[in-house]
Amino acid sequence: MPFPHTTFRPAISAVGLEDKPGMIGALKWQIRSWQQAGRHEWLTRAATFSWLQLYNVRDFLTIGRVGDSLRDGSFPDDVNAAVDEVCEGRLGAGIRPMQAPFELASLMREVSDRRPKTVLEIGTARGGTLFLLCRFSAPDAKIISVDLPYGRNGGGYPKWKESHYRRFCGEQQELNLLRADSHSKETVDKVDRIVGGDGIDFIMIDADHSYEGVKQDYMYYLPLLAPGGVIALHDVLPTDDPSIDVNRFWVELENDTSVQTKTIVADPEQGRYGIGLVYPVA
Ligand SMILES: C[S@@+](CC[C@H](N)C(=O)[O-])C[C@H]1O[C@@H](n2cnc3c(N)ncnc32)[C@H](O)[C@@H]1O
The missing domain is CATH 1.20.5 (Single alpha-helices involved in coiled-coils or other helix-helix interfaces)
Known part of the structure; x- marks a missing residue:
């Protein structure tokens, strides 16, 4: 192969x-x-x-550990505790998110406060953030998660994991897993069809971390954002990793008067990570 x-x-x-x-x-x-x-x-x-x-x-x-923990109800409802459990790998290293726990907890508090009914995640990888998005979105949320097999910065997931990820959802939630390139027009159209005109309440962009890649994700999916919705971008801090250039686009957004922005950063000197939130101005 x-x-x-x-x-x-x-x-x-x-x-x-x-x-x-x-x-x-x-x-x-x-x-x-x-x-x-x-x-x-x-x-x-x-x-x-x-x-x-x-x-x-x-x-x-x-993989059985995640299912067991969800079935026996031992998984915490509290955001901080839930993020801790997932980041510490207590549900198995297989779903550990690629995030700084403090930043992820702040992001999930934002999600939990909003209880979005429609969620789009670009960058599923091992399902760490997807797991938490399912937990803290509306109980009847429609959740879409896109990942390109063997994509940059994580490598995607094999098809057999789909059934595993489906166990993350509540009974009334709908999970749409798209193993596809977020930059393809077909994927945008598919997401649009799934959302069905309601708009997306919460978008998380954590996939291709190049300047062009992150900008393209933002420009393609921004028109699908519902009024009052928010877009989160991961890795907005400057870093010396040459494959990550989200900061260049983030600075453009901070200077864009059509949006308001907020950053969630554990330590400005940490040299990587950082989450940026974008709230388009009505
Ligand atoms: C950093 S990981 C996502 C981590 C995940 N959000 C978490 O913290 O649990 C980035 C993922 O984006 C995917 N990816 C990269 N480029 C992509 C693209 N153009 N379309 C869809 N997915 C892409 C990669 O395959 C990888 O699995």
């Missing part, structure tokens, strides 16, 4: 490598720096592809 055309990097941010030094951590960093320098392309692709498959095998073996 040819290695996919992807800039997927081992989920370094997700596993908190800084806290887990040692041989595996060092190996991941080495692969990452080769990738960023454009060196040993075949080798880095092979390594990241294998890494992704290993994660999938681990998830396949541990």
Whole structure:
């Protein structure tokens, strides 16, 4: 099987490598720096592809824990506690979000306060943010989550995970999983058809982190935003990671008078992450 055309990097941010030094951590960093320098392309692709498959095998073996926890009702309703549980990997490392817990908790409080009835997430990956979006949206929310198999910055998910993600939803919620390129016109049309003219109350953009990619997601889906809706963008802080350039677009939004913006940042010096919220002015 040819290695996919992807800039997927081992989920370094997700596993908190800084806290887990040692041989595996060092190996991941080495692969990452080769990738960023454009060196040993075949080798880095092979390594990241294998890494992704290993994660999938681990998830396949541990996936029952999420279902068990949801069935026995032990999962907390409180936003902070829920975010903690997911980020600490107590539901299994397989759904740990690729986010800073403090920032994710603030974002989920915003979601919980709004209880959106229509939600679009671009960037499903291992389902960490999707899980929380399902928890804190309206009990009858329509939720759409888009991810491109082997996409940048995470690598998407295999088809067998769809049934697993469906267990995240409440009985009256509707989950639409689109394994597709968010930048394709067909995907935009599909999302539009699913939403059915009501508009989307909450959009989360956390997929292609290039300047062009994030801007395209924003421009394509902004027209589908419902009046009073909000768009969240992940990774708005400046970073020295050359594959992440969301900050350049974020600065443009901060200077755009047709919107109001707010940032959720745990520590301005952290050098990555940061969530930006955009509220179009009526
Ligand atoms: C950083 S991960 C998302 C993390 C997730 N929101 C979380 O924290 O749990 C980014 C995901 O976006 C997907 N992606 C990248 N480019 C995409 C595109 N053009 N269309 C759809 N998905 C894309 C990748 O496959 C990857 O799984």
